Amino acid sequence: MQIAEHMLRTGSRGTRDEFRRAFADLVASLGKLDLAWSLAWHDVVSRYRGSILGPFWITLSMAFMVLGIGFLYAELQHISLQTTMPFVALGIVFWGMISQVIIEGCETFVQASGMLSQTSLPMFTFVWRTVMRNLATLSHHVVIIVAVVVWFGFWRTMNLPMAILGLVLTLLNISWISLAAAIASARFRDIPQIVMSIMQFSMFMTPVFWQPGTRQGLMNLVLTFNPFFHMLDAIRGPLLGAPADLSSYGILALMALAGWATTFSLFAFTRRRIVHYL
Template sequence: MDTATHMLRTGRQGPLFEVQMALRDLRASGERIDLAWSLAWHDVVSRYRGSILGPLWITLSMGLMILGIGVLWGELFRVPVQTFIPFVAVGIVFFGTVTTTINEGCETFVGAAGMLSQTALPMLTFVWRTVMRNLIYLAHHLVIVLGVLVYFGYWQSANYPIALLGLFFLVANIAWISLLVGIISARFRDIPQIVQSITQAAAIMTPVFWLPDRIPERYHLILDLNPFYHLLEAVRAPLLGKGVAPHTYLFLAGMAVVGWGLTFSLFSNTRRRIVHYL
C-alpha cells in the first residue's frame, strides 16, 4: 500500500497527501493525453461546424490584417515592407497564441464544470485541452508565417531548430499560466475580465506592431522585464534569421520553473475544492 492510499484510508490528509494526489492527477492526465487531444479537436470542429473554411476564416482575416498593418504602419514608421511585414506576421501569430491561450485558460475548469462534476477525469486534462486547442489554431495560422517567410526570402536564413526550442519554452509557460488563471477564475468569476485587460495592455507594451530597436535605451526595461516579449522573441528572432539573447532563455527557464512550482503548489492545495467552486 503506498503512502497516499494509506493516508486516504486512515483519514490523515495533510499537505504531503495533497501533493501526492496532485502528482497522481498529473500522471493520469499524461496517460490520457489522447483524451485531451480528442477534446481539443472536438472543440475546434464544433466551433466551425457548418463552416466552409472552418478556422481558416480566422487565418484569412489575420492575413488581411497583417497585410494592412504591414503596409500602412511600415510606411508610418519608415520601415521597409520586406522587413516590417515578416516582423508583424510572426509577432501577431505567436503573440495571439499566447494571449488567446491565457484568456481561454480562465474558462478551463468553468467550461468543464459538467464533466468535472459527473466524472473522475484528471483535472489537468482540461488544461492540456486548452493548450492543445490553441496549438491546433496555431498550426492553421502557420500558413501565414510560412508564406511570408518564403515570399520575403527569410526561409533560407531561418533557424528552425532554435525556433522549436523557443516554441517549447512558450508552451511550457502558457500551460502553467492557463492552469493558474483557471484555478483563480473558478473561485472568482471576475478574473477573466482582469486577465483580458492585462493581455490587451501587453499587446501595446510588447513589440508586436513596433520594432524594439526604435525605443530609447532608458526604456529597455519595458523589454527586459516583459515576459510576453521574451516568449515572443524566443520564436520570432530565429524565424527571422536573428539570434536570441541568452538572457531570454534564462528568463523563460526561470519563469517556467518558478511558475510551475508555485502554480502546482496552488493546484495541490485547491484541487479538491475546484469542483465546489464551480
C-alpha cells in the first residue's frame, strides 16, 4: 500500500543483501511511477508558472535556433537546406533531451534531500522524476519534429518503429548516466560543473549540427567512440529515412546493459550512505 505497511530495516547483511535491497527499491519505485510523474509534472508546471506559452517557450526558442543554425550550416557546408534543416532540427531537439537528463541528473538527490531524509520513498522515484520531467518537455518539442517531417516530406520515407526503438535505447542509457551523476553529485559537490563541461564538449564532438560526412580516419574515431553519436543516429537516422545502421542499436543495447550493471552496483553499495551525503 501507500507508505510501507510493513517496514524492516536492518544493518548490512552482506553484499547479496545490499543488492536485494537496491532491487527492492527499484521495484517499489516502479510501483509508484504515478508519484514520479506527479512530481515531474509539478516541476514542469512550476518552472513555467505565469508564462503564457509555458514549456512552449523552449520549443519556440529551439525553433528559432533550428532556423538560424539550419540556414547557417547549409551555407557553410554547402549542403542543400532540404538536407540540413531536418538534420539540425532533430539533432537539436533530441540533443536537448539527452543533455538535460544527464545535467539535471546531478540535482536528482540533492534537490530531494528533504524528502529523502524523512520519508521512506524509494530513491529511484527521484531518478524517474528527472527522466519524466524531460520527457514532458520533449513532448512539447514534438511540434518541431512533426513540422520538419511533414514540411520536408520525410513522413513518406521515415521508419517510425526504428526511431522509437532508438529513443527507448537512448532513454535506457541516459537514465543510468543520470543516476550515476546523481550519486556522484550527492557525494562530491564539484561533479555538476564537470558534467556540464563534458556535455558542452560532447555537443561539439557529436554531429548535432554538422553533417558527419564520410566516416574515415579521425572522424571515424570520434564517431565510433562517442556514445551520443549512436544515440542521435539511432533516433534521427530512421526519421530521416536513412537505411538503419544496426551497429548503433547494438552498441546502445550493450552500453545499456553494461552501464546499468555498473551503476546499479554503485547504487547498491552507496544506497545507505546517499542520504547522509546530502
